[in-house]
Amino acid sequence: MLKEVSKRLEEFEQQVYQHLKELQDRHASVVQERPKSTNSEDISRMQEVATFSVNFQKQLDIIRKELQAVSDSVLRQEERIDELEQYSRRNCLLFHGFAEKPGENVTDAVLKIIKETLNINIEQSAIDCAHRIGKPIRYVAQAVKEGRRSIIVKFVS
Numbered sequence: 001m002l003k004e005v006s007k008r009l010e011e012f013e014q015q016v017y018q019h020l021k022e023l024q025d026r027h028a029s030v031v032q033e034r035p036k037s038t039n040s041e042d043i044s045r046m047q048e049v050a051t052f053s054v055n056f057q058k059q060l061d062i063i064r065k066e067l068q069a070v071s072d073s074v075l076r077q078e079e080r081i082d083e084l085e086q087y088s089r090r091n092c093l094l095f096h097g098f099a100e101k102p103g104e105n106v107t108d109a110v111l112k113i114i115k116e117t118l119n120i121n122i123e124q125s126a127i128d129c130a131h132r133i134g135k136p137i138r139y140v141a142q143a144v145k146e147g148r149r150s151i152i153v154k155f156v157s
Helices: 001-033 040-088 106-117 140-146
Strands: 094-095 127-132 151-154
Touching: 001 040, 106 127, 106 151
Parallel strands: none
Antiparallel strands: 094 151, 127 151
16 A cells, blocks of 8 residues: 555656646746846746746645655554554464365364374364465366465464
């Protein structure tokens, strides 16, 4: 999400700078094309354009700072969410590389893995929930190509 926000901010900034450059170019062309007379109305218009350009640049700088602050805030929030999610994962274990069978009971499969592979005897009541991660693989050829889905197990304590 942060990358998407950053990308949009950069695109917006480029558009604003493009418009500012166009305004500055117009201002420069008006200055070159203006008559050499000291008509007070022409001078007043030129001053208005110059003032607008300066104010526009100031507003752009303010917007850039605000957008950077928003971007920093989003980054901090993502880090905080990850910290909170990490805390909720403290009773979880991931199991990789175990064969997946259609219609399997993942909790029973995990109990079997723990008992046979790790030689630890635990009860089913010790497991809060267990499931495969990701979408199911429908074809054998696809399963061989993509590998096996991992199992995540959340223990009661």
